[in-house]
Amino acid sequence: MxxxxxxxxxxxxxxxxxxxxxxxxxSGGERALYHALYPARHALYSSDAFAQSCGLPASPxxxxxxxxxxxxxxxxxxxxxxxxxxxxxxxxxxxxxxxxxxxxxxxxxxxxxxxxxxxxxxxxxxxxxxxxxxxxxxxxxxxxxxxxxxxxxxxxxxxxPDLAKVVSPDRLVVPQGLDFTRYDFTLAGEPHRWGDYAVGEQIDHVDGVTIEEAEHMLATRLWQNTAKVHFDATNRADGKRLIYGGHVISMARALSFNGLANAQIIVALNGGAHANPCFAGDTVRAWSEVLDKAPTAAPGVGAIRLRLVATKQGAAPFALKGADGKYAPEVLLDLDYWALMPI
Amino acid sequence: MxxxxxxxxxxxxxxxxxxxxxxxxxSGGERALYHALYPARHALYSSDAFAQSCGLPASPxxxxxxxxxxxxxxxxxxxxxxxxxxxxxxxxxxxxxxxxxxxxxxxxxxxxxxxxxxxxxxxxxxxxxxxxxxxxxxxxxxxxxxxxxxxxxxxxxxxxPDLAKVVSPDRLVVPQGLDFTRYDFTLAGEPHRWGDYAVGEQIDHVDGVTIEEAEHMLATRLWQNTAKVHFDATNRADGKRLIYGGHVISMARALSFNGLANAQIIVALNGGAHANPCFAGDTVRAWSEVLDKAPTAAPGVGAIRLRLVATKQGAAPFALKGADGKYAPEVLLDLDYWALMPI
Amino acid sequence: MxxxxxxxxxxxxxxxxxxxxxxxxxSGGERALYHALYPARHALYSSDAFAQSCGLPASPxxxxxxxxxxxxxxxxxxxxxxxxxxxxxxxxxxxxxxxxxxxxxxxxxxxxxxxxxxxxxxxxxxxxxxxxxxxxxxxxxxxxxxxxxxxxxxxxxxxxPDLAKVVSPDRLVVPQGLDFTRYDFTLAGEPHRWGDYAVGEQIDHVDGVTIEEAEHMLATRLWQNTAKVHFDATNRADGKRLIYGGHVISMARALSFNGLANAQIIVALNGGAHANPCFAGDTVRAWSEVLDKAPTAAPGVGAIRLRLVATKQGAAPFALKGADGKYAPEVLLDLDYWALMPI
Incomplete structure (x- = not known):
């Protein structure tokens, strides 16, 4: 064999x-494709000039x-x-x-x-x-x-293994040189700073994107993820292709720009569940909840812990789990992460 | 909020x-994606070597x-x-x-x-x-x-505001260093120079492209245009996504290569109307009309004013407006621009 | 005209x-798009570091x-x-x-x-x-x-013209500097070296990819191939778009990674037939047969001649031709090429 x-x-x-x-x-090719595949607008990842004004050598x-x-x-x-x-x-x-x-x-x-x-x-x-x-x-x-x-x-x-439920704030690694003291909120797209978010606050990110087969396959191949289920329509009785869970993560994160434009840098993934499968034709929306906040040692930089939930058409506002503790059928993703924001 | x-x-x-x-x-990523999304073939935007032979530092x-x-x-x-x-x-x-x-x-x-x-x-x-x-x-x-x-x-x-109906030729800005005196018509793809086009001449660009949902969404996201109507199939009662008008502009311009391969550089947009909406499944074609011509001070460079009309399936040849002065229902775009050509 | x-x-x-x-x-944009369009994983074309470890200046x-x-x-x-x-x-x-x-x-x-x-x-x-x-x-x-x-x-x-049925091994051109003596089979993805393949051996590459209209059009445009039949759904009575044969070649070659991960570099095309047309919705699979082997003068580098066959849904295992000598209707491509492998 x-x-x-x-x-x-x-x-x-x-x-x-x-x-x-x-x-x-x-290369720049992967970056351009990422922006074509997702409505990604976080300024630090869009502009070399913006990233440099934050102390980084270029846009990562x-x-x-x-x-x-x-x-x-x-x-x-x-x-x-x-x-x-x-x-x-x-x-x-x-x-x-x-x-x-x-x-x-x-x-x-x-x-x-x-x-x-x-x-x-x-x-x-x-x-x-x-x-x-x-x-x-x-x-x-x-x-x-x-x-x-x-x-x-x-x-x-x-x-x-004994795994931490949450990455402890003191273990977060801030990129070397990062400095948000001269952060340009206008260019970033929203005025809300770290201090403006309250633990428990929920944000509906409003926008929805209907997913196409061609898009999730382009994305999944770009990451050289070749799991059959994402590509082969003959693999399932119903002829559907299961969408790579990471596609939903990136879609939801990009949608979260609207309300979290300044949650620029993801520094930790605390946990995540792909609650239900996503298929082409589904319209993905997202909402977030502020779970925690922590200072960092970097100038002007705060950490914010966020729950990011992706849903599909038919979901109730801020849909998550039913009375039975199970995810609602319209919930696609429940992600828990730390991001860095200007304080 | x-x-x-x-x-x-x-x-x-x-x-x-x-x-x-x-x-x-x-980066080069945006350029490659542009060429994947549209049948773009203008040599100055495809080849560094060609652009350099025209006096530019690289292909823009x-x-x-x-x-x-x-x-x-x-x-x-x-x-x-x-x-x-x-x-x-x-x-x-x-x-x-x-x-x-x-x-x-x-x-x-x-x-x-x-x-x-x-x-x-x-x-x-x-x-x-x-x-x-x-x-x-x-x-x-x-x-x-x-x-x-x-x-x-x-x-x-x-x-x-009092707006000019047309950008006056003396206000056109030719890129610094542009020189078409050693222009290679063979590499550019067509022998027709500025002097070969007559005001009033109409050109049917022949080719058609049928539009897919995935393509217009990739394009529109690449430009970080996040208007809901382009992405969210639940946004309209008929489940359609309205295609960004700029997608039609780029498609029609790229199709116009066939007959206007040497109209290399767009220097002015005089006006434009998105006459009717475009949806996935439509097959876009284009035709052009020469509206005006003007010399420029740059060596070997003439300016040509063009009407670029995009149509969809069912359009009559050179379709534009009906007897009532309204755009025919198959007309998608009526654009008026100045381009630079070798004289 | x-x-x-x-x-x-x-x-x-x-x-x-x-x-x-x-x-x-x-640019890197074309490379990124190639990897998004096909499940391409040959390490030499994915990683500058890997290519450099094989004596090339960068990943081609x-x-x-x-x-x-x-x-x-x-x-x-x-x-x-x-x-x-x-x-x-x-x-x-x-x-x-x-x-x-x-x-x-x-x-x-x-x-x-x-x-x-x-x-x-x-x-x-x-x-x-x-x-x-x-x-x-x-x-x-x-x-x-x-x-x-x-x-x-x-x-x-x-x-x-009198054409060679096969490119003679002594006419194969190995890229200057290529050296497979320090080849990293782990990073390349498979342990099988040139010596492990026998003439006559057949390999079923297992995976399948269902093709979408948007994908083959993106690919075909990227290569500035503007043949109408690939883009214009109004061009055929059945409303289908004929997929560029090269799209099937690239898809099959990428799928052949699974079993031929070390057939890194294509150096010759001996022949090829687009046996039947491919349309969106088809699920492409591939199998290969080792046709010949030859040494090369480059350190650690052997040449392997491969038949690469692409099929669509419904094909029998190792489907090729019927008793009448004609290609089976599910065979899309029959390609004959030489590749370079670590010995």
Whole structure:
């Protein structure tokens, strides 16, 4: 067999590190495509001049584009035979990614737990994205449910990692040189500063985008994520293609500009759930809730913890969960992240 | 309210200047996407070597891509609550835009006139696109009909600016260094020079392109134009998304290569009407008429004034207006511009 | 007539060289778009660092993107009135193309043969792609059936060129400096080296991609190929748009990563047939067969000759031809090429 069958649950060993294939050099092309695929308008990621006025050498690649690039490389080794993408934790962006940088990924297995049915198990990995200087640009944990191939393979000792519910504010990494003391709120698009947001505040981001098959496939391929379900209409009985969850994350984040234009930089991913699948034809909207706030040591820079919820057509205002504690069927995404804002 | 409700008619003040948000650095990525979105083949915008043989330092960003970038920034402040985009005038391209340049926009209110129904009014703005050196790259007037929010707000004194019907040839700005004396007609794709076109001549550009939802949304997002109507299929009772008028302009201009391959550089926008809406599934064609010609002071460079008409399926040859003076229903666009050609 | 009616069979003269229009400078934008349009993952074309570790100055533009760019320029002169694209031969990639390079094309008529019905004829051209230093980057022969316009035009003397069935291994050009002795199989994605492939071996590349109208049009425009049939839904009675054959070539080649991840560089095109048309909605899969192997003089580099077959939904495993010697209706492409692999 020359082709890659993907790994099954019994193929993972606790503590092993998997070097993922196909490093990627990013350029202005990836940035332009990101802006064509999502209504992205955060000024720091749109303008070199704006980024320079904030102390950075140039406008970096969007934090989520860096995430998708790192994530995409893990798919052939981690989630080709995954039944479900169960969660994220302890995600931190450690270095901005600039055009010309080359990214690669590696993952360490930090937990394994076979399901009681004996047919699948949960694999926990800590994934790192590294640049051409072997510096870590991104570090996060995700866990997926993976099928077993040999059902008689013995169950490994169950190890479930102890993961932080939230990245502690003192562990957030502010990009070197970042300085928001001369931040231009007019060019950024909104006057609201860190001090204007209250914990518990909810923001409806108003705008909606109807998704097309061509768009989510362009996006998913750009990140070299080749999971069959996103591309092959013959793969499901109903002829639908399941949209990469990261496409919904980027769409919701871009929509959140309207009300959170100054939440410029994503520095941590506390957690996230892809509550329901998204398909072409769905119209995605988003709302946010301020979960926490924290100061940082950088001049003029505050951290804000946000819940970002993506919904589809038919959702009630600020839809989240029903009385049974389950996500409403119109909720697509429930994401928890830290961003940096001018204070 | 953290989100932007947009401005209503009563929110504009004569003489005020609005600095629009989200500056944008362009790269080779924007150029590649422009060529993927439109059948653009004008050699000066395709090849650095060709542009250099014409005296420019490199191949600039397509003039219409520069226009869309500048225009897109104005949408949140000017046309979010617009009922109609009524017209353009006095548009001039003043400097080429090159990869690496950062564009921003500002608009000055130069006219206001409340409609007799008291529910809306016309806002006239002069918009300027500026680069990272604060040099104006583009300057144009447009006017839009905008809803009132507070119907009891007093009508402003009616001021309708006196706008030139046509940009006078002596006001056209030829890019510094442009020299068409060694112009390579073979590489450009057609032998027809400025002297070969006669005022009154009409050209059917032959080719048609059927429009897809994914394409017009990619284009419109690339210019960071986030008007809801272009993206949200739930926004209209018939589930359609209205295509950004600029998408039709670029499509028609690109199609006009076939017959006007040497009308290389757009230097002025005299006027334009989006005669009828365009929707996905429409097949766009174009025809042109030579309206005027003028010499320029630059070596080998002549100016040609062109009417560019975009039509959709079912249009009669050279369709424009009916006996009633109204645009035929298959006419999408009627644009009047000056371009530069080798003499 | 200012527009280009295209050439008809009687317009070609044996031995004439046609300089094709619209040179093109490529950038990181073209590379990013190529990766968004196809599931391309060959590491040498994804990562500057990987390419440098193989002795190249940077990651080149994908070989097929270079091919499409050169090919696209020939369409207005060679195949605008073509009835069928009949074949390719003697294709060789002679120099890598890097971001910043400007490509142009020229074709020499090397054969002409009028069909017995007197209504069309076969035109054979040798096409060369040249860069801004006038160095040939690509050289190939293709032949097309072209309509006659003036049926009474005399038939030219029939000349059918003697074309090699296969590019001889000693004529393959290995990029200068290429060295696979320190090749990183882990980063490349598969462990299989040149020595692991046996002549006659067949590989099913497993994955499928369902094609969308927006995608093939974006791709075809990017290469400035403006053949009407790809864009104009009103051009056929059934309202379909015929997909550019090169789109299927690139899709199949990208899919072949799964099993041929180390067949990094395409150096020769021995032949190819677009067996059946492809339309939006088709799901493309691919399989390969090892046809031959040959050593090269470059360190660590072997050449492998591959048949690449693209199929659509409904195809039998390793579908190719029926008992009648005709391609099965689900076969889209039968391509024969040489690639370079680490030994």
């Amino acid at each position: 020359k082709t890659n069958p993907g790994r099954f649950f019994e193929d993972y060993r606790l503590g092993e590190t998997i070097a993922h294939a196909v490093p990627r050099t990013v 690649l969007d934090d989520l584009a860096a995430f998708h690039t790192v994530f995409g490389k893990t798919v052939p080794d981690i989630s080709l035979n995954a039944v479900a993408n169960l969660g994220y934790a302890e995600g931190r962006w450690l270095l901005p990614v600039y055009p010309g940088d080359t990214l690669r990924s590696q993952s360490t297995v930090i937990g394994l737990k076979q399901n009681s049915n004996g047919q699948s198990g949960v694999v926990y990995v800590r994934t790192q994205g590294l640049n051409q200087r072997d510096a870590v640009v991104l570090d996060y944990v995700r866990w997926v449910m993976v099928k077993k191939n040999r059902l008689d393979a013995p169950a490994p000792e169950a190890v479930v | 953290k989100t932007n409700p947009g401005r209503f008619f009563e929110d504009y003040r004569l003489g005020e200047t609005i600095a629009h948000a989200v500056p944008r650095t362009v 960003l397509d003039d219409l891509a520069a226009f869309h970038t500048v225009f897109g920034k104005t949408v949140p402040d000017i046309s979010l609550n617009a009922v109609a985009n009524l017209g353009y005038a006095e548009g001039r391209w003043l400097l080429p835009v090159y990869p690496g340049d950062t564009l921003r926009s500002q608009s000055t209110v130069i006219g206001l006139k409340q409609n007799s129904n008291g529910q809306s009014g016309v806002v006239y703005v002069r918009t300027q696109g500026l680069n990272q050196r604060d040099a104006v790259v583009l300057d144009y007037v447009r006017w839009v009909m905008v809803k009132k929010n507070r119907l009891d707000a007093p009508a402003p004194e009616a001021v309708v | 200012k527009t280009n009616p295209g050439r008809f069979f009687e317009d070609y003269r044996l031995g004439e060289t046609i300089a094709h229009a619209v040179p093109r400078t490529v 533009l994908d070989d097929l993107a270079a091919f499409h760019t050169v090919f696209g320029k020939t369409v207005p002169d060679i195949s605008l009135n073509a009835v069928a694209n009949l074949g390719y031969a003697e294709g060789r990639w002679l120099l890598p193309v890097y971001p910043g390079d400007t490509l142009r094309s020229q074709s020499t008529v090397i054969g002409l043969k009028q069909n017995s019905n007197g209504q069309s004829g076969v035109v054979y051209v040798r096409t060369q792609g040249l860069n801004q230093r006038d160095a040939v980057v690509l050289d190939y022969v293709r032949w097309v059936m072209v309509k006659k316009n003036r049926l009474d035009a005399p038939a030219p003397e029939a000349v059918v």
